[in-house]
Structures are given as C-alpha cells and as structure tokens.
Amino acid sequence: MLNKRKRGQTTVFIIIGVVIVVGIVLFFILKGDASEHDEGYSQSSKINPNSYLKTCLNDKIRGDIRELRLKGGYFSSPLSVDFKFEGEEPNNIAYLCYTNEYIKKCTNQEPLLISHLEEEIKDKIDEGSLVEKCWDSLILDYKAKNYKVNGSYDNWTTYLKRNKFGVKLRGVDLTIKKENETNKIDKIEAIEIPTKIYNLAEVAQEIINKEAEYCDFEYSGYMLRNPEYEISTEKAPDESLIYTVTEMETNKKFRFAIRNCVTPSSKKE
Numbered sequence: 001m002l003n004k005r006k007r008g009q010t011t012v013f014i015i016i017g018v019v020i021v022v023g024i025v026l027f028f029i030l031k032g033d034a035s036e037h038d039e040g041y042s043q044s045s046k047i048n049p050n051s052y053l054k055t056c057l058n059d060k061i062r063g064d065i066r067e068l069r070l071k072g073g074y075f076s077s078p079l080s081v082d083f084k085f086e087g088e089e090p091n092n093i094a095y096l097c098y099t100n101e102y103i104k105k106c107t108n109q110e111p112l113l114i115s116h117l118e119e120e121i122k123d124k125i126d127e128g129s130l131v132e133k134c135w136d137s138l139i140l141d142y143k144a145k146n147y148k149v150n151g152s153y154d155n156w157t158t159y160l161k162r163n164k165f166g167v168k169l170r171g172v173d174l175t176i177k178k179e180n181e182t183n184k185i186d187k188i189e190a191i192e193i194p195t196k197i198y199n200l201a202e203v204a205q206e207i208i209n210k211e212a213e214y215c216d217f218e219y220s221g222y223m224l225r226n227p228e229y230e231i232s233t234e235k236a237p238d239e240s241l242i243y244t245v246t247e248m249e250t251n252k253k254f255r256f257a258i259r260n261c262v263t264p265s266s267k268k269e
Helices: 002-035 049-070 113-127 130-144 197-214 219-225
Strands: 080-083 091-098 148-152 155-161 164-170 173-178 181-185 191-194 229-236 240-247 252-259
Touching: 049 113, 049 130, 049 164, 049 191, 049 197, 049 252, 080 229, 080 240, 080 252, 091 197, 113 130, 113 155, 113 164, 113 197, 130 148, 130 164, 155 197, 164 197, 197 219, 197 229, 197 240, 197 252, 219 229
Parallel strands: 091 252
Antiparallel strands: 080 091, 148 173, 155 164, 164 191, 173 181, 229 240, 240 252
16 A cells, blocks of 8 residues: 555656646746747738838849740730730730841840840839839838838849849848837848749740851750740741740740741741
C-alpha cells in the first residue's frame, strides 16, 4: 500500500511539473506576440516601399505590355494593317518588315526591336505619369497610417530583359517616422514585373531578319529546334502575312505583320 501511495504521489508531481513547464512556455510565447504591438501598431501596418510600388505599377504595365505584344510592338503605328483573329476584337498590327512594291524584299522596320519595345513601354509609363502617381500614393499611404514622412527621388529608368521588365528609381531620399522609430531609405530595389515580351521579341527578330534576307522564314524547322515556341501565319489584305509567335508554357503571344517578296498572285502559306 505504501509503495502504491508513493507511486501515485510521484505521478501527481510529474503532472504538476509538466503543467508548470507548459505554462512557462506559453507565457514567453504570448509575451513575444505582445511585444510586436508595444509601439501601438502591428507589423502588418508597416509598408514595404518596393512591394507597394510593384503592386501599384504591375497591372497597368502588364496591360500595356499585352497590348504591345498583340499590335506588333507599337501602341500606334502609321505602317500597319487591320486584322481580326477569330474570337477576338480587330487589332491594328504594325509591319516590322515592309515593302509596298511587288517582287521586292521588305525593309526591316525595327533592327533593334527589343530596344524599341523598352522605349515604347517607358514612353507609355511617362505619358501617364505612372511612377509619379504611385510614389505619391505611397507617401499618402504612410501618412494614412500616422507616419510622418518626407520623400523624393531624382528620376527613374527602365530595362527590359528575359522574363522581366524593370523600373528603377534613382536618388531616393525617404524618411519615415512614427513615435520613437525613424527609418531612412536611400535605395529602393528595382521594381521587376514578369513578362515574356523580351523572349518573344527575340524570336520575332530572327524571323524578320530571315525574311528580309531570304524572302522567307522556315518556321517548321525552327519549331523542331525550339519546341517551347509555336509559330503560325495568317494571310492579310495586300498580300501581307501576320505572324504569331506563342510561348507554349504561358500561351503569351507576339504578333506582327510582314509584306515581303510578293506578287499579285502570291499564295505563301
């Protein structure tokens, strides 16, 4: 009986010990959570300038890039052809290689196509004062969360690379204060927006170069060597061809027009 009583007491002490340990652990966990709110605002109320600007810029720039991809790399071009794909609205598609004569090779309209695309996107951003509006919105959002903020930047630049389009702010001077906390930011990472327009333009550039040199592009062989892309053509008015380059993984398309080495009875497929 004495041994049973001792075992029972030991079990009780073990249970009490476990409860005490668990209580201590919970105390420190809850204390740690509470410390995040000691300054009177939550972590979620803090703003990451890079993330904020990316969210602000993203939809508009992606929409502009999509328009550019489907119109031959121009938002507006006097050298273009109206064309309607089945199930889509009509589009004004730019000629990237063109001759208005018969039995003549076309002239490459954009030998530096990728540089041209970057300039088109940059000009569109500038035209709508998009960077300035997003910056002003960032400052207002800080103030709405009761921060004292002073901020400016000197200028902004862009770049276009494989899989991305970037906007870089230069000369950033941003001071953010709240209670006893002061943050000074003099550099914001480049805002990078995913896009396939560079990759697709590389293929388009090769097509244009071959068309201008040989009056033709053998795209069946190209697709065998590069199965990540699909290339197709449609006959347009005035003996023109509309090329569509599609990246298979994302189904992103780049379209452009060519009028090249044609005769009145030309039936190029």
